[in-house]
Amino acid sequence: MARVRLDAARQQAVSVSLATGAYGLSFGALAVAAGLDVWQTAALSLLVFSGGSQFAFIGVLGAGGGPAAAVATSTFLGLRNGFYGVGLAPVLRPIAGWRRAAAAQVTIDESTAVALAQPADDLPARRAGFWWTGIGVFVAWNAITVLGALLGARIGDPRDWGLDAAAAAAFLALVWPRLAHRRAQAVAAASAVTALALTPVAPAGIPVLAAAAVAIVAGWGHPRPEEVPE
Secondary structure (H helix, E strand, C coil): CHHHHHHHHHHHHHHHHHHHHCHHHHHHHHHHHCCCCHHHHHHHHHHCCCHHHHHHHHHHHHCCCCHHHHHHHHHHHHCHHHHHHHHHHHHHCCCCCHHHHHHHHCCCHHHHHHHHHCCCCCHHHHHHHHHHHHHHHHHHHHHHHHHHHHHHCCCCCHHHHCHHHHHHHHHHHHHHHHCCCHHHHHHHHHHHHHHHHHCCCCCCCHHHHHHHHHHHHHCCCCCCHHHCCC
8 A cells, every 4th residue: 555655646746747847838938038048047947946936036027027026026925835844844854954955945836735645644655745746846847947948039929829828827727726715715816806906007016916915914814624625
C-alpha cells in the first residue's frame, strides 16, 4: 500500500509539473512584450518562482504601472507561500541547512496542493508529493520560460495568439478549486467587484492591491469549522 501511495504521489507530481510548466511559455512571451529582456525574464522565474506573482508583476508593467506598484502587487500575492510553509511544517520537519532553503524556494501552490492531497497518515507520500512537484515545476517552469522569452520577440503581438489571456487563466485555475464554500465565493465576488470598480479610475496595480485587501480583511478571523475542507 505504501508503495502504491508513493507511486500515485509521483504520478500526480509529474502531471502537475508538466501542466504548470506549460504556462511558462506564455509568461516568457508576455514578459518580453512588457519590456523585460530574456535575461531579466529568466532571472525573474529563477529567483521569484511564483507564477501568480510573476504574472502580476509583468501585468502591472504591461499596463503602464510603475515598478513600485508592480513589486507591491507581486509581493502581496507571494505572501501566501509563507502561509503554505506553516501548513507544510509538520510534513517536512525535521529539515535544515540547504534542504530548508530548497524547500522554501519550491513551496508554491502546486507543491503544497499535491503534498496535502496525499493521505494525512502517510508522511512519505506527502513528502514525495511535495519534493517531486516542487522540483518538477521548478525545472519545467524555468526551462519553458526561457523558451517563451526567446520566442516572444519573434511571434509579434501576444494578443494575436491569445497569450494576453494567459495570466487571467492562470489565476482562475488557481482560485477555482478554492471556491467550494459560500464564504469563499462571497469574498471572491467582493474582491472582483472592487477590482473592476477601481480599474477605470486607479493606476495599474492598485485594483489588484485593493482586491487583495478585501480578501485579507474578510479572512482575518478564523474560518468556521464547517468551512474547513477535509
